[in-house]
Amino acid sequence: MKKQDLSEYRWGMIELPLNGVTMTDLFSGAGVGASGFKLAGYDIQFAIDNQKYAVNTYNQNIGNHAILGDIRKLKSEEIPDSDVISGGFPCTPFSVAGKGEGTNDKEKGDLGYHFYRIIKEKQPKAFFMENVAGLLTKNHKAFFDELMKLFEEAGYNVSWKLINTWEHGVPQLRKRVFAIGIRKDLNKTFVFPEPLPEEQRTTIRQAIGDLPDPNGMNNHKGYGIRNDEAPFVDKVPPGGNWRDIPEEDQKKFLGKAYYSGGGRTGFLRKVKFDNPAWTLTSCMNGKNNAQIVDNRDKYGLYDIKNQEEYYKGDYSPRYKSRNRQKQWDEPSFTIVSQARQLPLYPEPANYDIREMDKYEVAPPRRFTVRECLRLQTVPDWFYFGEDVSLAHQYERCSGIPSLIAYQFGIELARLLKETEAK
Incomplete structure (x- = not known):
């Protein structure tokens, strides 16, 4: 097997056989989280997103079952019956980096309720939800508490937790809220895996240290x-x-x-x-x-995609207001959906963007799309087509890290299979 086919093994994500658990993927994005569920053995039957380039990328990488659509107009009878429904409704209204309008956001503020609506109507055995830590802030906690109560009233034992994904093997400081519900008649409650010992957590070097620099690819x-x-x-x-x-x-x-x-x-x-x-x-x-x-020969990465270019735009005053670089032996800062807000590459080292006027060398570049995918623990077989703009590629690198979907997905599947054995 070629080296580029082994990228998932760096995170321990050995592809498992189908586990008999079916899944529907709402707000699917391009399939970053679905990559982990797929490796964990889930049979993903249906997915939906409202961006054509995301749907095309999903179908290209995960399976030809994603459709383009608005979840507000999606009727429950249009969705196949699945054991698990997953979804991370858009986080912009609740992110500390956004306007913080929450449910008052006219464009996206109501989408969490539509996720709940489909869960209530379809009554899957379980649901899997992920969103930003901003849901737990003072401005949005009431909505989050209401949503958790609605899931309970709809018949689910709900477990939720604020998790820094670095503590579970992702080479990135990424705090997200996870909520996993199991239908009450199954008499199971999801327990989140314990964090890894710090010495077992991964770093930028482990994620992207073998990738050739895009300025010297060939x-x-x-x-x-x-x-x-x-x-x-x-x-x-x-x-x-x-x-x-x-x-x-x-x-x-x-x-x-x-x-x-x-x-x-x-x-x-x-x-x-x-x-x-x-x-x-x-x-x-x-x-x-x-x-x-030829660095592709040197690194054994002949078919590596999305590593050739990177965002080269300006640095905003907000961007230059704090440190944006982590070093090789540290986890990365959070990989976000906006290219101009991405962290900086680790070289030149110890570069403080707040003091860039004092340096005689140019600032580090931002991460490439492939480096962002690696830092999200996405396998190298996942890629964006050349027809997807660079901005949209970066945008869709965000989502549930594949490793988290894989780890939590395996535990959820285990619980569901136990209920069948009784």
Whole structure:
């Protein structure tokens, strides 16, 4: 199995066989949380989101069962019967980073009630809810308490907890409220797993330390790629040379030399990390003695996606008001949905954005989309298509970390299977 297929193993998410538990995924997003449930063995039958690019990405990665729609208009009879209904209704009205209008938010403030409506009408064996810690603040606690009471009255034993996902193996300081309800007739109550010992928690280095820098995806620092090589270098496999590119490209690259039978194998030559290097010469930037390093070969990440570019916009005054960088051996700050508010990459190290005028070096870049996905513990087989804008890719990196869905999902499935055994 190739290395890029093993990304889930870094978090211990070994793909499990189907566990017999069916699921409906409301407010599905692009499938970040669903990736974890899928690996945990859940049979996800139905999903809905109101953004086309999210639905397309979900269907591309999870399974072709997500639809585009407004949950307000969704009737319960349109949803297949499922054992579990999951959902994290939009957090913007309750986030401390937003306007804080809560249920008064005209666009999204009522969506929590619609999540409850569907649970009440469908009566699944269990539900799984996630949202921001802002639900527990003074302005929104009354709504949260009301929602929990409504679930209880609808027939569910509800367990809820404010959890820092770093304490459960996610390499990110991400505090979220989780509420898991099990129908009362099943006589079960969900108990949240205990936090991991601190020495077992993960860091930025463990999440993204093996990813090549997007500024050097295809070539290592040094002389770099010659201008005449740049249009063709990505078409050469590790260990190959100009003879491995299409014939039309060979003609363009070699020019007249192609027709004279010229063109030594040193042209456009890539080293292969499993082989010895070719002879090192005193002129390493010559056209006929190339030794091009392909970081995809170096890291074994030939098919890694969404790592090539990153947000390069300005820093707002609000952004520059506090520290935005964690170091390699620490967990990341929270991965948010807005690209301009993302944390900074760990290099150059110990960079305080509040004092950027004092530095002689440029600020660190923001994380790439793939790095955000890794910090969300999303497997590398999950990706965004090229038709999804960079802003929308970042937006849909947010959601339930895959590892949390996997861990809590396994425990929930275990409880539900116990009820069937009786």
